[in-house]
Amino acid sequence: MTGEGRISKAGFDRLRAVMADHVERGELPGLVMLVSRHGEVHADAIGRLAFEGSSMSRDSLFRITSMTKPVTAAAAMVLVEDGKIGLDDAVDRWLPELANRKVLLRADMMVHQTVPARRAISLRDLLTFRCGYGIIPVFPERLPIQRAYAEAGLAPGPVFPSFPPDELMRRYGSLPLIYQPGERWLYNAGSEILGVLIARLTGKTFGEFLSERIFAPLGMKDTAFYAPKDKHHRFTTAYMYDSAARQLKVFDPPVTGRFSNPPVFENGAAGLVSTADDFNAFAQMMLGGGSLGGTRVLSEESVALMTTNHIVADEKRESQLFLGRSRGWGFGLSVFTGLDDPNARPGRFGWDGGYGTSWYSAPKTQLTGILLTQRVMDSPTPPAVFTDFWTTLDEIAAK
Structure with a gap:
């Protein structure tokens, strides 16, 4: 593999240091990040499952909320x-x-x-x-x-x-x-x-269909519409900023929260729980034109449709808050068309989750980034930890 196809250890260590700084400042209790390029994967866990909890691990479970949308589209x-x-x-x-x-x-x-x-x-x-x-x-x-x-x-x-x-x-x-x-x-x-x-x-539940046709074929063993009891020890606590108290407060606990038992509604917009490696399997399937490791989930034509922008500027004029000027929309995910955004590289596709998660993949460079945190976003504007993740990742990937 040539140097252009790798994320160096020094580069990944730099990314880790930038992310660790957000945790050390108390902005969030912890995070898991994963970077993949041409099949080479770097991943790390920083901080804790909760502020007073056990250490974060690579297989920690997060509520990926709107990162569910591309899975539903698939x-x-x-x-x-x-x-x-x-x-x-x-x-x-x-x-x-x-x-x-x-x-x-x-x-x-x-x-x-x-x-x-x-x-x-x-x-x-x-x-x-x-x-x-x-x-x-x-x-x-x-x-x-x-x-x-x-x-x-x-x-x-x-x-x-x-x-x-x-x-x-x-x-x-x-x-x-x-x-x-x-x-x-x-x-x-x-x-x-x-x-x-x-x-x-x-004629099946939505969860059953996802398990049979997407999760099982891709080996996504930890992805579902809730975290079962035997996985609660890996499940993160979700926090939200309380402006009146000026501090982060527990929004969704891992044992008694909304994602801890089978839901009444399996929400195709925001319902999934997953891990960094599980979601990377989905991302690599998409980058692979619908297949992963010899297992085909979708055709190349379907993936192309999903990752092509289908809207024009006039159609999103009331929704610039979500897409801005640089992003269009494919099927269930955003597709970058411009460069006026820290995440932007034309052709890059993916989406964020409102409880603090982010995923994008770039077909041209085969670069995937996944950032999982458990701090609910305060607004549609990406938080600083997102901006720093994508800015730093693009810098180290360009070297």
């Missing part, structure tokens, strides 16, 4: 390849709650001020987040549709919906679309709905 593409559904098929055959949609006249209108949808919602709409449902990033919430989402229990926030799948769909079905299908990119709802669609299409 599962949908498995069904496309199986011939169960087409990208442009209407989903209301399996999700009748979404049939005959009404659409707001404008996003700021009252919820009864609607027109009929021009067409049905398709699988492609769900994958590209242009289904008409989603988050309007106007804070504090003041639009009628935002209040309607809150009343339905679907408002954005660090605590995710926990309704049974059928009840979740009933609640979405009670709301008008914010935009016409295919018209605007709106964050999050597409992946929640996709998980329900996959379960109904297959």
Whole structure:
């Protein structure tokens, strides 16, 4: 292997020192980082599972929240390849709650001020987040549709919906679309709905399908919708900053928390628990055009569709808070198109998790970075530990 294909020990030690500084300053109790290039992997664990807990280990479990979205998209593409559904098929055959949609006249209108949808919602709409449902990033919430989402229990926030799948769909079905299908990119709802669609299409729970078609083939033995009791000793404590108390407080404990037992709703947008090595298996499958170690999960064509930008600037204009100017959206993940972001390298794809996790892979350089922390993000703006991780990684990878 040539020097250009390696991350040197000195380079990785430099990255480790930068990350350890964040832990030593008390910004977070610990982290696990993993860097892979052309199959060569460097990984390390720093700090503790909790501020007063045992030492962090490479196989520590984290709530990866929105890093679940690309996994959900991959599962949908498995069904496309199986011939169960087409990208442009209407989903209301399996999700009748979404049939005959009404659409707001404008996003700021009252919820009864609607027109009929021009067409049905398709699988492609769900994958590209242009289904008409989603988050309007106007804070504090003041639009009628935002209040309607809150009343339905679907408002954005660090605590995710926990309704049974059928009840979740009933609640979405009670709301008008914010935009016409295919018209605007709106964050999050597409992946929640996709998980329900996959379960109904297959006649299995969403978790069962993921285990059979993605996790087991890739050897992702620690990835699931909760951490079972025999793994609680490896499960991190999640923290959130309390601005009133001016300190980090426990947000989700490892034994009695929301991710410690089988959930009522297996959330395709934010529900998975995983490890750095498990998620790297998924990342390497994506970099490998759908296969890993001779095991094929997806076709090269499906991976290409997932990692190609499908939206134009006008379609994300209300959601710059999430994507900025440099990122587009593929299927369930972001795709970088510009250089005005610390993570940005054109073609790099991946996504972050709101509880403090980040993953991106670059096909051109075969570089993957995975950072897992347990501090819930304070805002959509990446925290300093993210920025330092990606900036330093790109610097050492360029040498």
